[in-house]
Amino acid sequence: MPLNGERAFEVMQREGVDTLIASSTENVYYVSNYWSLGKKLGCGVQAYAVLPIKGAPAVVAPIDEADLVLDSQTWIDDIRFHGSSKVDFSRPEEPFEQTELLLKLYEGAKPEADGATALIKALEEKGLTEGVIALDASGLTPSLYEQIKSKLPGAKLVDGASLLREIRLVKTESEVERIKRATAITEKSMEDALEIARSEITELDLAGMYAHSVTYDGGHVTQNLIGFRERSAFPNPVPSLFEAERRDLVRMTFGCTWDHYHSNISRTAVIGRPLQKVQRRWEAVMSAQDAALDAVEPGAKIGDVCGAALKALEDADVKGFSGGVGHGLGVECNERPWIEKDAEGELLEGMVVNIDIPVLELGWGGTQLEDTILVTSDGFELLTRTDRTLYLL
Amino acid sequence: MPLNGERAFEVMQREGVDTLIASSTENVYYVSNYWSLGKKLGCGVQAYAVLPIKGAPAVVAPIDEADLVLDSQTWIDDIRFHGSSKVDFSRPEEPFEQTELLLKLYEGAKPEADGATALIKALEEKGLTEGVIALDASGLTPSLYEQIKSKLPGAKLVDGASLLREIRLVKTESEVERIKRATAITEKSMEDALEIARSEITELDLAGMYAHSVTYDGGHVTQNLIGFRERSAFPNPVPSLFEAERRDLVRMTFGCTWDHYHSNISRTAVIGRPLQKVQRRWEAVMSAQDAALDAVEPGAKIGDVCGAALKALEDADVKGFSGGVGHGLGVECNERPWIEKDAEGELLEGMVVNIDIPVLELGWGGTQLEDTILVTSDGFELLTRTDRTLYLL
Numbered sequence: 191m192p193l194n195g196e197r198a199f200e201v202m203q204r205e206g207v208d209t210l211i212a213s214s215t216e217n218v219y220y221v222s223n224y225w226s227l228g229k230k231l232g233c234g235v236q237a238y239a240v241l242p243i244k245g246a247p248a249v250v251a252p253i254d255e256a257d258l259v260l261d262s263q264t265w266i267d268d269i270r271f272h273g274s275s276k277v278d279f280s281r282p283e284e285p286f287e288q289t290e291l292l293l294k295l296y297e298g299a300k301p302e303a304d305g306a307t308a309l310i311k312a313l314e315e316k317g318l319t320e321g322v323i324a325l326d327a328s329g330l331t332p333s334l335y336e337q338i339k340s341k342l343p344g345a346k347l348v349d350g351a352s353l354l355r356e357i358r359l360v361k362t363e364s365e366v367e368r369i370k371r372a373t374a375i376t377e378k379s380m381e382d383a384l385e386i387a388r389s390e391i392t393e394l395d396l397a398g399m400y401a402h403s404v405t406y407d408g409g410h411v412t413q414n415l416i417g418f419r420e421r422s423a424f425p426n427p428v429p430s431l432f433e434a435e436r437r438d439l440v441r442m443t444f445g446c447t448w449d450h451y452h453s454n455i456s457r458t459a460v461i462g463r464p465l466q467k468v469q470r471r472w473e474a475v476m477s478a479q480d481a482a483l484d485a486v487e488p489g490a491k492i493g494d495v496c497g498a499a500l501k502a503l504e505d506a507d508v509k510g511f512s513g514g515v516g517h518g519l520g521v522e523c524n525e526r527p528w529i530e531k532d533a534e535g536e537l538l539e540g541m542v543v544n545i546d547i548p549v550l551e552l553g554w555g556g557t558q559l560e561d562t563i564l565v566t567s568d569g570f571e572l573l574t575r576t577d578r579t580l581y582l583l
Numbered sequence: 584m585p586l587n588g589e590r591a592f593e594v595m596q597r598e599g600v601d602t603l604i605a606s607s608t609e610n611v612y613y614v615s616n617y618w619s620l621g622k623k624l625g626c627g628v629q630a631y632a633v634l635p636i637k638g639a640p641a642v643v644a645p646i647d648e649a650d651l652v653l654d655s656q657t658w659i660d661d662i663r664f665h666g667s668s669k670v671d672f673s674r675p676e677e678p679f680e681q682t683e684l685l686l687k688l689y690e691g692a693k694p695e696a697d698g699a700t701a702l703i704k705a706l707e708e709k710g711l712t713e714g715v716i717a718l719d720a721s722g723l724t725p726s727l728y729e730q731i732k733s734k735l736p737g738a739k740l741v742d743g744a745s746l747l748r749e750i751r752l753v754k755t756e757s758e759v760e761r762i763k764r765a766t767a768i769t770e771k772s773m774e775d776a777l778e779i780a781r782s783e784i785t786e787l788d789l790a791g792m793y794a795h796s797v798t799y800d801g802g803h804v805t806q807n808l809i810g811f812r813e814r815s816a817f818p819n820p821v822p823s824l825f826e827a828e829r830r831d832l833v834r835m836t837f838g839c840t841w842d843h844y845h846s847n848i849s850r851t852a853v854i855g856r857p858l859q860k861v862q863r864r865w866e867a868v869m870s871a872q873d874a875a876l877d878a879v880e881p882g883a884k885i886g887d888v889c890g891a892a893l894k895a896l897e898d899a900d901v902k903g904f905s906g907g908v909g910h911g912l913g914v915e916c917n918e919r920p921w922i923e924k925d926a927e928g929e930l931l932e933g934m935v936v937n938i939d940i941p942v943l944e945l946g947w948g949g950t951q952l953e954d955t956i957l958v959t960s961d962g963f964e965l966l967t968r969t970d971r972t973l974y975l976l
Contacts, residue, residue, distance in 0.1 A: 227819050231805065233917040257817040277818060278903025282946025289813045289946045296945065327725045331744075335725040351724075394801075401798045408791065411803070412624065420682045424650040425670060426620050510671025524626040552689065553675025553682045 191265055192220045192365050192451075192521060198357045202243050208321035210350055211309070212239040214329030216521045217354050219450055222249045224262040229329065236272070236305025236334070240312055248312045250305055256295040260288070271301040272308040306334060310341045319344055326350035355526045358518075360540040365520060366564055368451035369542055370573055372409060373562055376444050376453040377576045379403035387583045389436050389461055393418055396442075397429035404446045412523060413445035413454060422458070423556035425548075436462040439555040440583070445523060452523040454544055455574055456560035459581035471549055471557045472580040474506030478547045479559050479578070482515055482529070486543075486563060486570045492533040499547060500531060508549050516546045519562055541565040542573070584658055585613045585758050585844075585914060591750045595636050601714035603743055604702070605632040607722030609914045610747050612843055615642045617655040622722065629665070629698025629727070633705055641705045643698055649688045653681070664694040665701040699727060703734045712737055719743035748919045751911075753933040758913060759957055761844035762935055763966055765802060766955055769837050769846040770969045772796035780976045782829050782854055786811055789835075790822035797839045805916060806838035806847060815851075816949035818941075829855040832948040833976070838916060845916040847937055848967055849953035852974035864942055864950045865973040867899030871940045872952050872971070875908055875922070879936075879956065879963045885926040892940060893924060901942050909939045912955055934958040935966070 198221075202210060212221045213236075219225045221239035228235030238250040248268040251259050253275045279296040282289070302308035313319045319342055327335050328351040339347060361369070382403040383396045393416045401411045417427025418434045422441035434440065440459040445452060458475075460468055482499040499515040516529035519542050527535060529543065537543070546560035559578060563570040591614075595603060605614045606629075612618045614632035621628030631643040641661040644652050646668045672689040675682070695701035706712045712735055720728050721744040732740060754762070775796040776789045786809045794804045810820025811827045815834035827833065833852040838845060851868075853861055875892040892908040909922035912935050920928060922936065930936070939953035952971060956963040 227821075231916055254818040258819050258821070261821060274905050276904060276906055276941060277816065277943045277945055278901075279945040280902065282944075285946035286813055289816075292817065293945055330725065332720045332723065332725045332728040398799070398801065402795065405794045405798045405804075406791070408787075411798075420679055423670070423682075424685065425647040426651050428620075428651070428654060508671075509673065511669060512667050513669055523624055548669060550670045551675075552670055552672040552686055553678035 191223050192362065194357060194360055194362045197360050198241065199243060201353065201357050202324070205324070205353065206322055207324045207348065207353060208243055209313070209318045210241040210324045210353060211326060212241070212350065212354060213237070213326045216450070217326050217328065217351070220354065220358060220521050222262070222266050223264045224249055224251060224259050225450055226251065226255060227258060228252060228255060237329070238305065238309045239266070240309070240318070242316065242318050245316055245318070248316070250308045250312060252305070253296070253299055253301045256299065257292055260292055260295060268312070269295070270308045270312050271299040272303065272305050273301055275301070306337050306341070309338065313342070322346045322348060324348050324350035324353040326354055358520055359526055360538055361520060361542050365451060366542065368449045369453060369519060369562065372446055372448035372451055372453035373455065373573050374575070375404055375407045375409040375448060376446050376455055377574060378407065379446070380442065380444050380455065380457065381576065384459060384581060384583060387434070387440060387459065387461065390433055392431050392433050393421070393427070393429035394431055400444055409446035409448050411446050412452060413443055415443040417441050417556065420553060420555060423550045423552050423554060425550060434461050437465060439468060439557065441556045441558050443558065443560065450521060452519050452521070453562065454519055454523055454560065455562065456546060456548065456558040457576070457581060458557040458559065459583050461583050464580060464582065468555070468557070468580070474503060474508050475547045475549055475557050475559050476578070477506060478502040478515070479545055479561065482545045483563070483570065486537060486565060488537055488539045488565055488567065490537045492527050492529060492535050492537060493531055495537065496529050496531045496533065499545070503549070510551065511549065516544045518542060519544050537565050539565055539567050584616050585755065587750060587753055587755045590753050591634065592636060594746065594750050595717070598717070598746065599715055600717045600741065600746060601636055602706070602711045603634040603717045603746060604719060605634070605743065605747060606630070606719045609843070610719050610721065610744070613747065613751060613914050614640070615655070615659050616657045617642055617644060617652050618843055619644065619648060620651060621645060621648060630722070631698065631702045632659070633702070633711070635709065635711050638709055638711070641709070643701045643705060645698070646689070646692055646694045649692070650685055653685055653688060661705070662688070663701045663705050664692040665696065665698050666694055668694070699730050699734070702731065706735070715739045715741060717741050717743035717746040719747055751913055752919055753931055754913060754935050758844060759935060761842045762846060762912060762955065765839055765841035765844050765846035766848065766966050767968070768797055768800045768802040768841060769839050769848055770967060771800065772839070773835065773837050773848065773850065774969065777852060777974060777976060780827070780833060780852065780854065783826055785824050785826050786814070786820070786822035787824055793837055802839035802841050804839050805845060806836055808836040810834050810949065813946060813948060816943045816945045816947060818943060827854050830858060832861060832950065834949045834951050836951065836953065843914060845912050845914070847912055847916055847953065847955065849939060849941065849951040850969070850974060851950040851952065852976050854976045857973060857975065861948070861950070861973070867896060867901050868940045868942055868950050868952050869971070870899060871895040871908070872938055872954070875938045876956070876963065879930060879958060881930055881932045881958055881960065883930045885920050885922060885928050885930060886924055888930065889922050889924045889926065892938070896942070903944070904942065909937045911935060912937050930958050932958055932960050
């Protein structure tokens with residue numbers, strides 16, 4: 191399961207939080223293993239996971255996602271349902287095992303009218319309506335947030351979304367495994383796309399090959415940005431029918447999910463031999479990423495990791511670069527820690543972080559190198575395995 | 584462009600709304616044509632579209648999505664930026680046309696610190712901080728909503744998300760074209776998947792072929808649910824390694840997007856010859872969908888359309904079915920009108936609606952037929968083109 195339980199309780203205790211309530215698809219999944227499809231598709235579905243510091247946790251799901259709760263093999267026993275069912279569950283004669291389990295869920299369910307009601311009832315029955323409740327609002331509309339708040343007059347509500355981001359900072363082994371798998375799919379698919387790169391091909395051709403290869407491996411495409419020549423300097427080059435010529439720069443940012451965990455990688459290629467300026471730019475990008483990586487170890491100040499990269503870019507006379515050089519990666523593609531100059535806090539063993547150096551010069555071109563690392567006890571492990579090189583096609 | 588401008592102004596006028604503010608990725612896209620990638624990826628990005636009943640509209644975007652605003656060919660001239668840039672836009676000697684336009688955006692931008700500040704400033708400069716403001720909260724966190732609200736003490740805030748759903752009820756020609764294209768991709772890809780269906784194949788094999796085919800055609804997979812045998816009765820059969828045998832039911836729900844517009848279709852198949860009970864169930868499903876379709880015409884009461892289907896199911900002695908028989912389809916996969924028994928309101932020419940009849944009997948199996956129609960002046964046009972039949976494989 192994704193949840194880092196030990197860390198969750200440590201953080202809750204430190205912050206004086208009695209009960210944590212997850213509400214976004216990602217956070218409910220993180221806490222409980224259950225992924226709400228209806229919520230992700232934006233059908234107005236409500237789903238929650240309740241994690242108290244004392245007592246048993248609970249999951250709240252729409253009754254017609256009972257099969258998804260079952261499939262999730264959630265570690266949480268107390269499952270509360272809401273909404274009405276479209277299923278006939280009059281007992282058949284010899285159901286097979288999975289159906290038997292699902293029938294039990296349906297037969298035992300006393301669904302509440304809606305998710306918020308089911309959530310409040312769970313809190314009431316567990317004696318969790320008072321004390322400090324960290325409510326994750328990232329999966330709530332403002333009106334739903336107000337509705338829940340008004341039903342908890344005895345509680346002190348604090349920000350559950352940031353608490354979950356804090357907990358999620360340090361990954362479990364099973365999270366790292368998923369990120370590794372997503373990364374492997376992304377890298378293989380990028381190399382499949384590069385196989386077909388040559389003059390006269392379009393950005394869309396490459397993007398199609400990437401998506402094709404990810405899909406073939408069972409991943410889900412999340413990012414597929416490809417820019418040729420001057421378009422390589424665009425921050426978000428959505429693939430177009432623009433055709434490559436010899437000597438063009440090709441800047442690529444790719445991502446996918448595997449089992450709801452993200453990968454994210456950027457590479458730069460040249461069709462043919464690189465111009466001298468391209469070579470110089472690439473050396474600047476490499477040196478900046480190397481400088482950041484050299485600074486990575488448990489206890490390193492995050493601001494220093496960013497600072498090392500920025501200094502290398504400055505030394506190489508790169509202009510226009512501001513902001514951070516990376517971000518955490520997990521059940522969300524962009525999550526803490528943000529690798530920024532002014533960031534507080536330190537790197538911790540078990541963090542998964544992208545070190546991302548985009549150098550974009552409008553009217554000339556863009557080069558970018560983005561890799562994923564796991565912070566280990568004595569430094570880091572590179573989770574991306576493809577060459578950190580300027581690809582010559 | 585997606586926006587139904589005439590209808591937007593009609594609805595705003597009728598509801599006494601002076602200014603409409605869109606905040607979700609989908610609603611900003613609907614109003615302005617600009618799709619915020621960062622917002623969709625959940626990176627904490629803010630994007631807005633402001634549509635006043637008098638005066639010029641505006642778009643608010645992060646400066647490093649200036650290229651996406653440009654690509655969108657938005658009809659809105661007043662573009663406001665926020666955030667800091669990672670781009671070097673010192674003017675090159677001979678930029679090509681697209682870069683030239685992007686340079687102008689960067690050079691003219693005076694980005695505000697954040698999205699909410701840029702939004703409020705736009706409202707202030709346009710004299711739109713008072714009167715009735717319909718604020719779409721569907722793209723806002725509760726704290727962002729509070730922040731914006733506190734900056735507009737002279738305004739009466741009403742629910743912009745429902746107003747936009749009301750406006751979006753009637754589709755423009757360009758919206759219908761996109762839905763048609765998404766539907767064509769989904770149907771072709773479903774047929775590709777059915778080509779390989781036979782005994783001993785797994786649900787994942789079929790799902791992979793569907794995703795493969797959608798991706799090949801440039802669509803983005805949204806729904807890919809496939810259940811064999813008893814799993815066909817599960818409400819959300821996430822494809823597994825479960826293998827098909829002769830006579831198994833295969834229930835499928837597929838969807839994809841094209842240019843951010845959705846398709847959604849469900850079909851049922853049998854491997855080999857159907858059992859008598861399957862045949863009877865299918866006839867019930869067909870008759871219910873036919874009954875609903877017979878009731879479709881502009882001015883038809885939505886509750887009656889649902890009622891007609893429910894009566895047909897009752898006549899066929901189908902148990903366990905409750906709730907609605909469909910939903911609107913557009914820039915969101917599930918949107919108004921909801922085809923429900925107690926629904927108020929009427930069908931209007933230009934609505935795009937799914938008529939969806941799932942009959943799920945746990946422990947036995949599920950059959951489902953879901954098609955997309957466009958309500959026309961004299962009835963409807965079926966946007967799905969594949970046979971509405973029980974597929975025999």
